[in-house]
Amino acid sequence: MALTFHGAGAPRLAEQVLTTIEREEAHATVLAVGTWLTPSIADRVAGAGHDLGNHTMHHLDISAMNAHDADREIRECAARLHHLTGSIGSWFRPSASAHATPLVRALATRAGYPTCLSYDVDSLDYTDPGAAAITSNILHAVQPGSIVSLHLGHPDTLTALPRVLDGLRRRGLNAVTVSQLLAD
Template identity: 60%
Template structure:
């Protein structure tokens, strides 16, 4: 796979964005391995991708909406330091906003802070959720615009998925979000990682604990999937929009507390 960052013409990016809008949104789960793109880059020119400047401009971003660089950390982060007491509970942001709000409220009651990776179409439908996340002391990130298999998309389309969601976040919060996580992939390809960096995200956020809550196995199974694998520094993948996740959260938070582990935002985990 070609890992060089392709250049794009304005026409190529506009054409890819138009085709992305016409396609059907995928609702598949995110816990699958990244698939390499089988398509080569579009015809290249010396022009930068359309929208790159606006997506990365965050001069007045409030706390929690701008990415940070963590020197010495890999470009793709699966977990934080193992010698502390923090863990990061990360939620893929889409689904019923009332259920999402209930999850956030439960976390807040226990003093936990979480990271929400929002899907752009979800922000379009429920723009109030961006402020709800940040006002609760949590952090907000980018989970692509339409939740498609971004690592298997042609380069221009994949870049548009990242930057269009970044633009939604910028409009709503003043910044592009603290983190980028690829949709329908546990890890990003090298090309998608470089695209994310160009869009303004120094690191791609993966995870080392998969709750499999998107399969709706029941609250007990979600609880066990997390508590059987979590340890200091873990990044846990969870999802809004699933009743079993909401039901399992009190037991997860209690289990972490009993082990002396503290749920913090991913930025705090890495600091």
């Protein structure tokens, strides 16, 4: 199974989330908002063996945009990723939507992303329901092959992670990158 994180929020909190994941010998996929992505964050994520991908430049509702604006959101973040890492990343996740519209899928494909990444487990951590609720939301829905949606910018996500990772391990599940998950 894969833990995916919407990349935004306080860099210090992102660092703590990544450290927690690594301490548990797990990996994650970070879908970065371009305006949030700094050289140090890009180096930190990629250097630790996590996936780094595109979550649009400004994290606006891409499904509500016209083709020109949506294309710009995808391509600007791709350019930022390429500038910082030498790659546009393997994955694109639309902002403000669990699934890409046909237009967004077509634009992402043209920008170099053959797959628009979705998820089957929503932690709802962005609603700040508390660490216990985040843990429960994940562990009650996760199964082998699941892709879980989380957010780096919420303190309760950090608090929940050790319990989530322990619960996954007890079920025989390992948190891997999306690239690892889909390669199997």
